[in-house]
Amino acid sequence: TDMIRFESVTKVYDQKSRPALNDVDLEIDRGDFAFLVGPSGSGKSTFLRLILREDRATSGSVYVAGKNVASVPSWRVPRLRRGIGVVFQDFRLLPNKDVFGNVAFAMQVIGRKRHAIRETVPEVLKLVGLEGKERRLPHELSGGEQQRVAIARAIVNKPGILLADEPTGNLDPATSVGIMNILDRINQNGTTVVMATHDDDIVNSMRRRVVELDNGSVVRDESAGEYTAMI
Numbered sequence: 001t002d003m004i005r006f007e008s009v010t011k012v013y014d015q016k017s018r019p020a021l022n023d024v025d026l027e028i029d030r031g032d033f034a035f036l037v038g039p040s041g042s043g044k045s046t047f048l049r050l051i052l053r054e055d056r057a058t059s060g061s062v063y064v065a066g067k068n069v070a071s072v073p074s075w076r077v078p079r080l081r082r083g084i085g086v087v088f089q090d091f092r093l094l095p096n097k098d099v100f101g102n103v104a105f106a107m108q109v110i111g112r113k114r115h116a117i118r119e120t121v122p123e124v125l126k127l128v129g130l131e132g133k134e135r136r137l138p139h140e141l142s143g144g145e146q147q148r149v150a151i152a153r154a155i156v157n158k159p160g161i162l163l164a165d166e167p168t169g170n171l172d173p174a175t176s177v178g179i180m181n182i183l184d185r186i187n188q189n190g191t192t193v194v195m196a197t198h199d200d201d202i203v204n205s206m207r208r209r210v211v212e213l214d215n216g217s218v219v220r221d222e223s224a225g226e227y228t229a230m231i
């Protein structure tokens with residue numbers, strides 16, 4: 001069954017420009033791992049923003065976990081987003097909170113109890129390989145470690161979907177491989193992962209689903225693809 005479904009989705013930001021997404025039909029199954037590739041301006045971020053209901057489709061429908069996101073009332077959008085973890089290229093950690101505090105904060109804002117936070121945060125930090133670094137502040141961490149904190153924060157509330165927008169864009173190749181191993185493990189635990197990327201080495205080594213956008217249209221969709229079309 002599909003976790004994310006786009007039905008004839010068009011997104012127009014500006015009537016004078018071409019659509020950012022143009023009649024996109026796409027299904028991403030529960031448990032899938034999909035790379036979203038394509039040149040800058042091809043519509044990758046727009047695709048992710050529509051899933052998060054940060055924007056609305058101009059026409060067509062976006063379904064997340066069977067729900068048409070356009071019909072979610074605004075007061076329920078936070079609950080929709082709670083089911084979706086997000087990771088960015090620039091980490092976006094809270095600079096004045098330590099590693100533990102950054103991850104704990106995601107649980108606090110949804111009202112989880114202290115005992116649940118104390119139990120869950122260490123488990124998630126272990127999953128991303130940050131045991132022993134709980135007291136570090138973001139500026140005391142390497143880029144790869146900061147991204148691990150961001151991933152821990154994104155998954156601590158057990159979302160069904162993890163969206164990653166260029167998560168390895170600021171990292172060196174070896175560090176990027178470590179991040180991909182974590183995303184792979186999260187996916188193997190059942191989370192649907194969608195990752196927008198320009199990292200051809202990563203895409204070519206993972207051999208997962210590749211969806212390529214160009215000018216707002218899906219121009220390629222392969223189940224074990226490479227960064228660039230093989231034909």
Ligand code: ADP
Binds near residue numbers: 019039044
């Ligand atoms: P990508 O993530 O692949 O770089 P985007 O989804 O950011 O692509 O952009 C797709 C197109 O939509 C581009 O032409 C971009 O300029 C345009 N666009 C994106 N966001 C906005 C916005 N908020 N307002 C106007 N145009 C936008």
Ligand code: ADP
Binds near residue numbers: 100101102105117134
């Ligand atoms: P505050 O709201 O005071 O900024 P934090 O976000 O730093 O709190 O921490 C949230 C929760 O995690 C609290 O229960 C706090 O006691 C606990 N906590 C924070 N940092 C650590 C840490 N390094 N090790 C263990 N527990 C921590």
